[in-house]
Amino acid sequence: MSTDVRPAPVIRLSGISRSFGGKPPFTALHPADLSVRQGEYLSVTGPSGSGKSVLLHLLGLLDTPSGGRYELDGIDTGALGDRDRSTLRGRRIGFVFQSFHLLPHRTAEENVVLAQVYHQVPRARRAEAAREALRLVGLTHRQDALPTTMSGGERQRVAIARALVNRPSLLLCDEPTGDLDSAGAGAVLDHFDELHAQGYTLVVISHDPAVAARAGRRVALRDGVLSEPTEAIS
Numbered sequence: 752m753s754t755d756v757r758p759a760p761v762i763r764l765s766g767i768s769r770s771f772g773g774k775p776p777f778t779a780l781h782p783a784d785l786s787v788r789q790g791e792y793l794s795v796t797g798p799s800g801s802g803k804s805v806l807l808h809l810l811g812l813l814d815t816p817s818g819g820r821y822e823l824d825g826i827d828t829g830a831l832g833d834r835d836r837s838t839l840r841g842r843r844i845g846f847v848f849q850s851f852h853l854l855p856h857r858t859a860e861e862n863v864v865l866a867q868v869y870h871q872v873p874r875a876r877r878a879e880a881a882r883e884a885l886r887l888v889g890l891t892h893r894q895d896a897l898p899t900t901m902s903g904g905e906r907q908r909v910a911i912a913r914a915l916v917n918r919p920s921l922l923l924c925d926e927p928t929g930d931l932d933s934a935g936a937g938a939v940l941d942h943f944d945e946l947h948a949q950g951y952t953l954v955v956i957s958h959d960p961a962v963a964a965r966a967g968r969r970v971a972l973r974d975g976v977l978s979e980p981t982e983a984i985s
């Protein structure tokens with residue numbers, strides 16, 4: 752009988768790697784192992800060209816590895832066809848990108864409603880769920896506003912609400928504060944703290960050590976090699 756009572760891993764990478772053909776071939780990610788448990792807040796940092804985007808694309812099921820195994824919520828993603836990978840991505844992963852990718856002529860609420868179209872949520876429930884997600888990121892008072900009238904920090908919080916509304920297992924964030932001033936970045940990072948406190952699993956990829964430092968657990972990439980400090984940095 753297993754005695755491990757910790758939450759199950761949301762992400763389990765075993766020897767995952769990514770190489771690109773060419774002359775000569777190039778290994779952008781050397782075989783890496785990583786487990787991220789439910790409720791963890793992990794940052795991945797590293798300088799330009801270290802492999803952050805390559806890892807993000809693999810974690811987000813936007814790319815397939817050259818070797819190794821990736822289990823998401825215990826599902827072996829390597830065994831899935833394109834369609835099942837897309838379904839898994841849509842159901843289990845919420846993405847937050849550097850540039851918010853909101854529809855400019857739709858209100859905040861409509862942007863979040865539209866994210867539910869492929870999730871078989873009854874129409875009547877979508878607006879309610881959108882408002883609840885916007886409440887979670889402190890934007891109830893801006894739910895009828897157009898993104899063009901919002902600050903960068905507010906727009907990113909709408910994007911976070913959109914990523915959350917389908918209750919993903921994993922929130923995958925790519926340089927989420929890269930386009931924000933320090934106040935906007937601070938507000939977004941405060942919301943990540945809150946989501947973490949509520950039990951969400953967050954992976955934040957950033958070249959900015961100050962952003963990475965907010966996470967409870969940090970791993971680093973350098974020249975395609977993933978490593979984790981053995982002692983927590985205080």
Ligand SMILES: Nc1ncnc2c1ncn2[C@@H]1O[C@H](COP(=O)(O)OP(=O)(O)OP(=O)(O)O)[C@@H](O)[C@H]1O
Pocket residue numbers: 771777779797798799800801802803804805806958
């Ligand atoms: N499709 C590709 N073909 C060949 N090489 C690639 C490909 N995609 C990425 N690379 C290489 O892999 C390495 C890692 O790239 P990656 O985009 O992951 O870096 P990064 O850490 O995200 O950098 P930045 O912070 O500048 O965005 C780089 O040397 C890049 O040139």
